[in-house]
Amino acid sequence: MALRNSSKTKRIGVVGVGSFGTAIANMLAEKNEVMVYARKEEVVEEINTVHRTSGREIHPTIRATFSPEELCKSCNILFFMIPSAAFLEVVRNFGPFLYPYHLIIHGTKGLALNLGKGESLDTVQKLKRSQILTMSEVILQETVAVRFGCLAGPNISKELSVGFPAATVIASKYNEVILEGQRLLRSEKFQVYGNSDIIGVELSGVLKNIIAIAAGALAGLGLGENAKGLLVSRGMVEMVHLSKALGGSVQSVMGLAGIGDLVTTCNSVDSRNFTVGFRLAKGESLDQILASMDEVAEGINTIRVMDAFIKTVGIRAPITENLHRVLFEDLAIEDALQFLMKYPFSVDVDFV
Numbered sequence: 001m002a003l004r005n006s007s008k009t010k011r012i013g014v015v016g017v018g019s020f021g022t023a024i025a026n027m028l029a030e031k032n033e034v035m036v037y038a039r040k041e042e043v044v045e046e047i048n049t050v051h052r053t054s055g056r057e058i059h060p061t062i063r064a065t066f067s068p069e070e071l072c073k074s075c076n077i078l079f080f081m082i083p084s085a086a087f088l089e090v091v092r093n094f095g096p097f098l099y100p101y102h103l104i105i106h107g108t109k110g111l112a113l114n115l116g117k118g119e120s121l122d123t124v125q126k127l128k129r130s131q132i133l134t135m136s137e138v139i140l141q142e143t144v145a146v147r148f149g150c151l152a153g154p155n156i157s158k159e160l161s162v163g164f165p166a167a168t169v170i171a172s173k174y175n176e177v178i179l180e181g182q183r184l185l186r187s188e189k190f191q192v193y194g195n196s197d198i199i200g201v202e203l204s205g206v207l208k209n210i211i212a213i214a215a216g217a218l219a220g221l222g223l224g225e226n227a228k229g230l231l232v233s234r235g236m237v238e239m240v241h242l243s244k245a246l247g248g249s250v251q252s253v254m255g256l257a258g259i260g261d262l263v264t265t266c267n268s269v270d271s272r273n274f275t276v277g278f279r280l281a282k283g284e285s286l287d288q289i290l291a292s293m294d295e296v297a298e299g300i301n302t303i304r305v306m307d308a309f310i311k312t313v314g315i316r317a318p319i320t321e322n323l324h325r326v327l328f329e330d331l332a333i334e335d336a337l338q339f340l341m342k343y344p345f346s347v348d349v350d351f352v
Contacts, residue, residue, distance in 0.1 A: 020157045026161065080107070083108065083296045102147070104147070106139070111206055113305065132246065153193075155168050169201055200243060217336075221337070236259055238320065242310070
């Protein structure tokens with residue numbers, strides 16, 4: 001007799017039906033019964049009746065719900081695919097219905113803040129590591145779930161949705177989570193690697209968004225491929241130093257979730273972070289860009305958080321620092337690039 005909580009008798013749950021959530025849900029639905037969660041009742045109705053949302057096709061076998069309780073009761077394995085700005089709120093909504101038997105894999109490349117009541121990034125004098133949460137740390141803090149992992153890598157939603165070949169990393173301290181993720185997602189066109197350094201993999205996916213904004217700016221200014229090669233290589237070094245300061249490993253930055261995702265995102269016009277940099281270089285303001293974007297460019301918040309952190313710990317991260325000045329302190333993008341070209345790097349690789 002099957003156990004009540006056996007994953008073989010349950011649907012797979014996907015929380016969030018943005019571009020990435022929809023792509024993952026459709027991939028999962030090729031081999032499994034899938035239920036998706038959407039916050040808005042009209043989105044749920046659209047998925048269940050016409051199998052579409054926001055112009056994106058939804059696999060016809062996928063069922064949608066706007067009830068966290070129903071999703072948690074129907075599914076033992078949950079994929080959280082939501083923007084980092086909404087992650088804490090959504091996890092808190094699901095918290096009362098999650099149990100230790102649930103297995104959670106998230107695909108959110110962002111950071112949350114663990115601040116006191118009434119505090120914000122603008123009012124905090126010093127931002128310590130304990131006040132910065134990766135998404136897995138949010139899950140650990142807000143729920144009783146113990147088996148969790150993250151999914152990261154060069155996974156552009158538009159390419160996944162049309163079946164282009166790709167790969168991802170599932171990182172977790174629990175081998176069971178990695179093996180389940182591989183079982184559910186691996187196919188002839190989608191390779192799934194494993195990594196036990198969940199913090200390093202999460203940070204790699206987060207930090208590369210900073211460099212992607214800078215790459216978009218280079219492209220918008222038409223400064224060529226040599227400059228991009230310079231940016232990507234210096235960006236990788238900066239990612240290593242920031243990741244180490246936050247508790248991640250050098251190895252994860254050198255892997256698929258780090259340099260693999262970095263190279264892809266820095267060359268992709270489909271990347272939201274690349275697009276922000278490109279449009280900044282074309283003269284648009286940050287407010288104009290944000291007002292016209294359907295989905296969040298995670299790198300913007302990451303730059304704010306990391307700029308506060310590096311000021312606290314006293315390390316230099318010139319790309320992050322100068323992008324913060326461009327986004328929030330009215331530094332011209334051309335002046336920022338001039339500063340970076342003159343920055344006194346004396347050693348090519350200084351972390352091995």
